[in-house]
Amino acid sequence: MNRLEDKVAIITGAASGMGLEAAHLFVKEGAKVVATDIATDQLNEVTKEIDGEIVCYELDVTSEDQWKKVMEDTKNKFGKIDILINNAGVSFHNTLLEETLEGWNRSINLNLTSVFLGMQSVIPYMKENGGGSIVNCVSLAAIIGSADNGAAAYAAAKGGVRALSKHASINFAEDKIRVNSIYPGAILTGAAKRHGVTSHEVLGKAFEGTIPLPPYAGTATDIANGYLYLASDESKFVTGEELVIDGGWSSK
Numbered sequence: 001m002n003r004l005e006d007k008v009a010i011i012t013g014a015a016s017g018m019g020l021e022a023a024h025l026f027v028k029e030g031a032k033v034v035a036t037d038i039a040t041d042q043l044n045e046v047t048k049e050i051d052g053e054i055v056c057y058e059l060d061v062t063s064e065d066q067w068k069k070v071m072e073d074t075k076n077k078f079g080k081i082d083i084l085i086n087n088a089g090v091s092f093h094n095t096l097l098e099e100t101l102e103g104w105n106r107s108i109n110l111n112l113t114s115v116f117l118g119m120q121s122v123i124p125y126m127k128e129n130g131g132g133s134i135v136n137c138v139s140l141a142a143i144i145g146s147a148d149n150g151a152a153a154y155a156a157a158k159g160g161v162r163a164l165s166k167h168a169s170i171n172f173a174e175d176k177i178r179v180n181s182i183y184p185g186a187i188l189t190g191a192a193k194r195h196g197v198t199s200h201e202v203l204g205k206a207f208e209g210t211i212p213l214p215p216y217a218g219t220a221t222d223i224a225n226g227y228l229y230l231a232s233d234e235s236k237f238v239t240g241e242e243l244v245i246d247g248g249w250s251s252k
C-alpha cells in the first residue's frame with residue numbers, strides 16, 4: 001500500500017488490459033490517476049468501480065492537441081504530473097510483403113509517434129516539477145521480430161519506441177526524469193481476445209513449448225506490477241532499463 005503516495009499518474013489506453021489493471025493498482029497504491037483512452041464510454045464504464053482518486057479523460061494518443069489538453073487539465077486538476085505510462089498500442093498482423101503504406105503509417109503513428117508526442121508533452125511539466133518517471137510499453141516484437149512472422153510495422157514501431165526510450169533516458173537524466181520500458185510477451189488482454197483467444201488457459205496452451213515458464217502466458221497484472229515498480233521511487237536509480245516480462249520466452 002502507498003507505494004505511489006502523493007504521485008499523479010497519467011495512463012494511456014486505460015479502458016482495457018494492462019492500462020486498466022494499472023489504473024486499479026495505482027489507485028490502490030495511493031496515486032491520483034488520470035485514466036485516458038480513445039474509447040471513452042468503455043473507459044468511464046470500467047473505471048466506475050475504482051474507489052479512489054481517478055479521473056477519466058479522452059486521449060487519442062495520435063493527437064498532439066489532445067495530448068496538450070490532457071497535460072493542461074491534469075495540471076489544473078492535480079497541480080503536477082509525476083508519472084506517464086505510455087501503455088496504449090495496437091498490433092496489426094501484416095507481414096512486410098502484405099503491409100500497405102497506409103497500414104504502415106497507421107501502425108507507426110499509433111505505436112511510435114504516440115510515444116514521441118506523449119514524452120514531448122509531459123517532459124516540460126516534469127522538468128517544472130523537478131523530475132518524473134515515464135514508462136513506455138514496448139513488446140517482445142521489438143527484440144525478436146514478432147511471434148507469428150506477421151506484424152512487420154508493429155515490430156518496427158515498437159523497435160522505435162525502444163530506441164526513443166533510451167534516447168530520452170540519457171537526455172533527461174539531469175532533470176531527474178527517468179525513462180524505462182517494459183517488454184510484455186504473450187499476455188491475455190483485450191488484444192488477445194480480439195484475436196479469438198478466449199481464456200488464459202487457451203493462450204497458455206498456444207505458447208506451451210515456446211514460453212518456458214508455466215502457465216505459458218501472462219496476465220495484465222504481471223505487466224501492471226512492472227509499471228508500478230518503474231513508476232515508483234523504488235526504482236529511483238533505474239533509467240534506460242528494459243524490463244522483459246515474458247516467462248523466459250526471449251531467453252531461449
Ligand SMILES: NC(=O)c1ccc[n+]([C@@H]2O[C@H](COP(=O)([O-])OP(=O)(O)OC[C@H]3O[C@@H](n4cnc5c(N)ncnc54)[C@H](O)[C@@H]3O)[C@@H](O)[C@H]2O)c1
Pocket residue numbers: 012013014015016017018019036037038039059060061062087088089090091110137138139140183184185186187188189190191192
Ligand atoms: N497483450 C499482449 O500480449 C502484448 C504483448 C506485447 C505488447 N503489448 C502492448 O501492451 C500495450 C497494452 O495493450 P493491451 O494488450 O493491454 O491491449 P488492449 O487492447 O486490452 O488495450 C489497449 C487499449 O488501447 C486503447 N487504444 C487504442 N487505440 C488508441 C488510441 N489511438 N489512443 C488511445 N488509446 C487507444 C484501446 O481502446 C484499449 O483500451 C500495447 O502497447 C501493446 O502493444 C501487448
